Amino acid sequence: xxxxxxxxxxxxxxxxxxxxxxxxxxxxxxxxxxxxxxxxxxxxxxxxxxxxxxxxxxxxxxxxxxxxxxxxxxxxxxxxxxxxxxxxxxxxxxxxxxxxxxxxxxxxxxxxxxxxxxxxxxxxxxxxxxxxxxxxxx
Amino acid sequence: xxxxxxxxxxxxxxxxxxxxxxxxxxxxxxxxxxxxxxxxxxxxxxxxxxxxxxxxxxxxxxxxxxxxxxxxxxxxxxxxxxxxxxxxxxxxxxxxxxxxxxxxxxxxxxxxxxxxxxxxxxxxxxxxxxxxxxxxxxxxxxxxxxxxxxxxxxxxxxxxxxxxxxxxxxxxxxxxxxxxxxx
Numbered sequence: 001x002x003x004x005x006x007x008x009x010x011x012x013x014x015x016x017x018x019x020x021x022x023x024x025x026x027x028x029x030x031x032x033x034x035x036x037x038x039x040x041x042x043x044x045x046x047x048x049x050x051x052x053x054x055x056x057x058x059x060x061x062x063x064x065x066x067x068x069x070x071x072x073x074x075x076x077x078x079x080x081x082x083x084x085x086x087x088x089x090x091x092x093x094x095x096x097x098x099x100x101x102x103x104x105x106x107x108x109x110x111x112x113x114x115x116x117x118x119x120x121x122x123x124x125x126x127x128x129x130x131x132x133x134x135x136x137x138x
Numbered sequence: 139x140x141x142x143x144x145x146x147x148x149x150x151x152x153x154x155x156x157x158x159x160x161x162x163x164x165x166x167x168x169x170x171x172x173x174x175x176x177x178x179x180x181x182x183x184x185x186x187x188x189x190x191x192x193x194x195x196x197x198x199x200x201x202x203x204x205x206x207x208x209x210x211x212x213x214x215x216x217x218x219x220x221x222x223x224x225x226x227x228x229x230x231x232x233x234x235x236x237x238x239x240x241x242x243x244x245x246x247x248x249x250x251x252x253x254x255x256x257x258x259x260x261x262x263x264x265x266x267x268x269x270x271x272x273x274x275x276x277x278x279x280x281x282x283x284x285x286x287x288x289x290x291x292x293x294x295x296x297x298x299x300x301x302x303x304x305x306x307x308x309x310x311x312x313x314x315x316x317x318x319x320x321x
Contacts (some may be wrong), residue, residue: 001185008192008193011196015199015203018202019199019207022203023206023207027304029214030217034217034309037309058167062307064302067302067304120214133311134309
């Protein structure tokens with residue numbers, strides 16, 4: 001009986017918890033794609049453009065965890081060529097790339113923890129976009 | 139021949155005595171042991187009820203999550219397509235035709251689907267997809283919202299309805315062609 005219960009919980013955990021993990025990952029990826037394009041759309045080689053990019057990302061209305069939770073801990077980084085990243089670049093001229101990361105998507109695990117799985121699962125996502133023209137690059 | 143007959147007779151005799159033997163054996167089994175088979179059936183009935191409902195719930199949630207994940211992907215693809223598509227707004231009909239192409243991409247994965255194409259997600263119709271343009275003061279689009287208005291996941295045991303989600307908002311980065319008509 002206990003063996004069957006263990007297996008049953010494991011199967012339920014796979015279906016329920018991993019299903020939610022995959023949804024959260026997909027939601028986070030779609031969000032970072034939209035956020036990176038939104039930020040890249042604001043870049044114009046000025047410090048004001050970088051400020052507008054950060055504000056535009058913060059104002060995106062998208063949510064995760066089946067559309068119930070707001071994204072938190074979003075990191076917006078800028079760079080001239082897609083290799084070096086800074087959250088507050090000293091010079092805004094030449095900044096054409098933006099990288100958005102949503103690393104703090106911590107999902108509570110319901111069933112898998114009962115069979116020795118983790119109590120929570122972090123689902124990060126990251127996208128890179130470039131301006132002129134605005135496009136997703138990663 | 140006699141031996142064969144006697145063997146056959148012995149076999150018949152055995153067959154005729156089997157029910158009697160079984161009854162005798164049943165009399166020999168203690169009452170407690172006979173009652174145990176009833177307990178096992180009761181346990182099976184209770185456990186089967188619990189396990190079947192657990193498995194039904196697992197299937198139900200698994201299928202619902204699978205469909206929701208497909209909706210997220212479809213809406214994300216629709217949002218990306220809308221963000222880069224040329225916005226033609228010579229007449230209101232052109233705007234509506236553009237929105238229709240975006241809805242088709244969400245539902246069928248193709249902006250101009252053929253007549254016999256099936257939706258990617260079961261029973262999803264273009265009318266269930268909302269496309270909302272966010273424009274600046276001059277009427278130029280700056281962003282586009284794509285969302286599912288209302289969709290019911292028809293599982294076997296229960297139905298879940300998603301209203302207004304999943305939803306995405308992308309910046310509009312396509313070409314703004316105010317005077318052009320949709321082809």
